[in-house]
Amino acid sequence: MYVYFLRAGKSRKGPIKIGIAKNIEKRIATLQTGNHLVLYLEGCIKCDSYAQAYSLEQMLHRVFKGHNIRNEWFRGNLDMKRIENMNMRESTSIEWVEPEEPESEEFDPEILYFVRGL
Numbered sequence: 001m002y003v004y005f006l007r008a009g010k011s012r013k014g015p016i017k018i019g020i021a022k023n024i025e026k027r028i029a030t031l032q033t034g035n036h037l038v039l040y041l042e043g044c045i046k047c048d049s050y051a052q053a054y055s056l057e058q059m060l061h062r063v064f065k066g067h068n069i070r071n072e073w074f075r076g077n078l079d080m081k082r083i084e085n086m087n088m089r090e091s092t093s094i095e096w097v098e099p100e101e102p103e104s105e106e107f108d109p110e111i112l113y114f115v116r117g118l
Helices: 024-033 050-063 080-085 109-116
Strands: 002-008 016-021 039-046 068-070 093-095
Touching: 002 024, 002 050, 016 024, 016 050, 024 039, 039 080
Parallel strands: none
Antiparallel strands: 002 016, 002 039, 039 093
């Protein structure tokens, strides 16, 4: 199980979702279906069990309560180094991934043509 941090959109200030998943890639694909912004994995924390991941996720939600937008989404100005340096006594290891390079989200006239049937 993992606690993951997903950023919505290419802006470094884009909102971040703190959640849990057994399979992060599958979870991203599921969430991407309902999100118009591209989701990028900022990092993850490996846990030994669902209970441990859930407990850690809830603790992180409390720590960043002041940044909460709604439910599991937080303003994108979370200090990821603060998370990395926190005392994670309940987790066995922290696995941080390098932030993905956002793809261009520029206007594509072919999409407009397809949607409007021009």
